[in-house]
Amino acid sequence: MSRISISKVSKVYPGATPVHALDSIDLDIEPGEFIALLGPSGCGKSTLLNLIAGFEQGTSGGLLVNGHQVDKPGPERGVVFQEAALFPWLTVWENVVFGPKVNGTQKTEYEVRAREMLDITGLSGFVDHLPVQLSGGMRQRVGIARVLTLGSKILLMDEPFGALDAQTRLTMQELLLSVWQKLRTTVLFVTHDIDEAILLADRICVMSARPGRINSQINVPLDRPRT
Numbered sequence: 488m489s490r491i492s493i494s495k496v497s498k499v500y501p502g503a504t505p506v507h508a509l510d511s512i513d514l515d516i517e518p519g520e521f522i523a524l525l526g527p528s529g530c531g532k533s534t535l536l537n538l539i540a541g542f543e544q545g546t547s548g549g550l551l552v553n554g555h556q557v558d559k560p561g562p563e564r565g566v567v568f569q570e571a572a573l574f575p576w577l578t579v580w581e582n583v584v585f586g587p588k589v590n591g592t593q594k595t596e597y598e599v600r601a602r603e604m605l606d607i608t609g610l611s612g613f614v615d616h617l618p619v620q621l622s623g624g625m626r627q628r629v630g631i632a633r634v635l636t637l638g639s640k641i642l643l644m645d646e647p648f649g650a651l652d653a654q655t656r657l658t659m660q661e662l663l664l665s666v667w668q669k670l671r672t673t674v675l676f677v678t679h680d681i682d683e684a685i686l687l688a689d690r691i692c693v694m695s696a697r698p699g700r701i702n703s704q705i706n707v708p709l710d711r712p713r714t
């Protein structure tokens with residue numbers, strides 16, 4: 488179930504001046520863990536997330552998700568970016584069921600799941616809204632509901648609340664924690680905000696500046712107050 492094993496993964500972007508973005512990353516993520524990847528801008532956090540997502544390939548090393556070598560994106564790994572890339576001409580409901588519909592999932596199955604995920608993300612009253620009618624925080628909820636409806640057991644989140652104002656950000660952090668407590672999906676959460684990492688994660692992996700390395704890992708006590 489949703490285990491990620493990364494061993495000695497390096498990434499060099501080729502070019503006139505090659506960029507050594509990741510240097511021999513070792514990281515194992517257990518099913519249901521909430522991991523924050525913390526580090527300064529440019530240290531390679533997004534690169535590592537993109538490799539796990541299957542958007543890019545590492546230059547060397549091994550990357551397994553549930554024992555399978557990752558070489559392309561797949562529905563078990565749902566990605567949430569800073570801006571939820573929603574179809575602007577589709578309603579919230581249509582955006583959320585789009586993926587499973589295209590995947591050939593049974594309608595009866597994905598409709599039940601969509602209703603549940605829209606409920607736990609607080610969107611039940613907004614199913615007929617268009618993205619343009621929603622605030623940034625609400626659009627991010629749709630982004631989360633969408634990957635959960637697709638059945639993703641791993642959430643790869645790249646600064647998902649980075650564009651939100653402080654109050655909305657706090658609301659979304661609380662929402663994400665409550666979703667995670669209900670579903671126990673594996674979460675890899677990229678942030679450069681140490682307070683956000685401490686608030687959300689069980690384990691914080693601290694990356695150093697380029698070439699990105701994981702310098703230290705901090706286990707956050709499980710009995711700490713969360714939000």
Ligand code: ADP
Nearest residue numbers: 500506508527528529530531532533534535697
């Ligand atoms: P972070 O997410 O920590 O800000 P990134 O993973 O985005 O860092 O970037 C790590 C390094 O790799 C940076 O120096 C960045 O400029 C470089 N980089 C990222 N994507 C590319 C690319 N497609 N081509 C060349 N260099 C890239």
Ligand code: ADP
Nearest residue numbers: 489551552553554555556557558561562563564
């Ligand atoms: P193999 O060829 O190693 O036997 P496949 O790649 O054919 O395995 O996949 C077997 C099953 O595992 C398929 O149902 C596939 O959808 C699923 N699967 C493949 N890659 C992954 C992954 N990274 N995470 C979760 N399930 C996967």
